[in-house]
């Protein structure tokens with residue numbers, strides 16, 4: 228890849244005494260979904276506001292497809308689709324009118340605009356409610372319209388700021404699915420959230436942000452390994468010989484730690500999924516009957532906890 | 542500036558849908574105009590008083606008739622006082638007295654009647670005659686009444702001439718017929734020189750129609766200029782700022798919205814009050830110029846409020862206070878200018894007063910007379926609009 232769709236380095240924003248964003252840098256390639264995962268007040272929205280040219284930065288650089296982003300560079304702004312954290316639609320306009328209005332602001336017009344609006348209405352599942360005023364919509368429908376406006380002009384970079392806050396599970400799923408589709412269609416996506424499950428499901432890479440600083444960055448697996456977290460396997464057994472099984476398991480390179488007691492064998496391993504078959508066969512050979520298996524893979528929640536000493540959601 | 546139009550069209554669509562602009566811009570002022578026009582018409586209740594001076598340089602019978610009978614007959618109940626002066630200079634001094642704001646009551650005259658030498662002789666001969674009325678700087682109604690008195694006298698002379706002429710025609714003889722015979726040959730009857738006074742008075746209905754229209758205009762344009770605060774409230778401001786358009790386009794868009802709302806409201810009010818209540822706005826071109834300039838001034842002033850208010854609610858409160866204070870001070874509800882004194886001068890710090898003044902000037906029938914008022918209004922618009930635009934640009938961030 229010659230140049231990333233978004234490249235930002237050393238971003239900094241100060242509000243009075245508060246350093247809201249401090250030396251934040253990351254890049255996103257076309258077709259890639261990057262997640263900014265962090266609790267409320269971490270600096271996600273502030274970072275996004277600088278990236279989309281709403282807010283002047285106090286330091287750092289931002290380029291979108293090589294175009295330097297400033298609050299007045301319209302060419303750079305045209306490349307971005309922003310889905311603000313707070314629902315940003317006109318309540319007294321219909322879904323279609325909302326889409327058409329913003330489409331025009333992005334220089335679209337005529338038949339091209341109309342057919343793109345129809346297309347987006349399909350994507351966000353509002354085709355049959357296109358003529359209804361958006362203040363009649365449910366929270367989830369408003370959220371979907373909010374997203375539709377952001378992707379209307381087929382931006383190279385789609386920025387979604389906590390797009391699923393306060394929506395029903397069904398709408399949330401629909402939103403996540405459409406983000407997945409857009410990404411596989413080649414859009415670069417910047418997705419902020421404080422929901423660890425969303426980051427895990429959607430994002431190719433995740434930056435963990437807290438107090439304006441990116442604490443760690445990488446794929447889920449990289450992050451998990453970075454903090455030295457391991458998968459935990461728990462075997463329920465019905466017959467004896469546990470100690471010899473544990474001794475045999477300890478020989479395996481993937482097993483970091485092994486122990487037994489109270490009819491249970493507990494293991495810490497590097498890749499539970501990959502090695503489970505091997506582990507089970509060793510245990511069976513040692514004459515132990517297994518009644519149940521419980522695998523606990525560490526997630527970004529535990530990574531966050533490890534990095535900050537706090538839970539993601541307090 | 543395509544984007545500005547797109548924004549304005551969107552805003553107008555919203556304003557049409559929520560109907561509040563319609564109520565404030567058209568329904569409320571029309572309803573009040575109807576009430577004022579039919580029920581109160583309070584301009585008639587205004588206590589009228591006038592101080593006139595008269596200089597009789599002629600001293601002949603016709604002149605004495607005017608001074609003693611016509612003017613003298615009016616002084617009975619004390620509402621009109623007439624003083625006879627020896628020289629035109631004395632009269633001019635009193636008429637020219639500036640009624641300064643915050644100043645003590647000074648001796649002044651609302652109008653001076655100057656009867657030139659040879660007036661009586663002219664009436665009795667074939668020479669054209671004229672009487673001059675000098676309007677004072679204070680009470681414009683009193684000055685207007687003075688002109689009306691002179692005109693009334695002129696038409697009485699006319700009647701006298703015609704009847705004596707008729708008497709002569711039918712062969713009647715005597716003094717009256719002799720005077721009449723000569724009078725008949727006079728081509729110009731007693732002409733009244735209009736010394737700027739008649740042009741300044743709006744009739745009751747027109748006064749209230751115009752006052753209400755300009756008063757509510759300041760509320761109407763709010764629906765445009767407070768649009769930015771609404772965008773912020775709706776959360777759509779970040780969207781507009783993220784879109785590839787200059788900030789100025791957003792500001793201009795809001796300005797267009799305000800102007801269109803103001804224009805529609807004023808146009809409807811002018812037409813409706815003319816048709817329904819018989820308001821006489823005056824020359825359409827002059828009215829149009831005043832309205833356009835008035836809208837410009839209103840957008841500028843309300844724009845400042847919109848630019849520096851934190852929320853739409855705050856802006857609404859401040860705007861209302863300002864619109865009401867300026868409206869009252871500017872004499873849109875009662876004719877401050879005719880009350881004289883401090884307010885009569887102070888009112889000119891409001892665009893409302895200039896608008897009313899401009900319409901008054903227009904009553905003389907000359908479009909050019911509105912130029913000072915239009916310029917004053919445009920100045921309000923330029924100064925306040927610039928401040929507003931600067932303030933808005935600074936505050937236009939997330």
Ligand SMILES: Nc1ncnc2c1ncn2[C@@H]1O[C@H](COP(=O)(O)OP(=O)(O)O)[C@@H](O)[C@H]1O
Pocket residue numbers: 242245247265266267268269270271272273274939
């Ligand atoms: N305009 C502002 N003025 C002052 N402080 C702000 C402003 N915007 C955000 N902040 C502060 O900056 C920090 C980061 O906020 P934000 O970027 O909104 O966090 P997040 O989106 O991750 O919840 C918070 O402490 C917030 O209070």
Ligand SMILES: [Mg+2]
Pocket residue numbers: 268271272273312388389
């Ligand atoms: Mg946020």
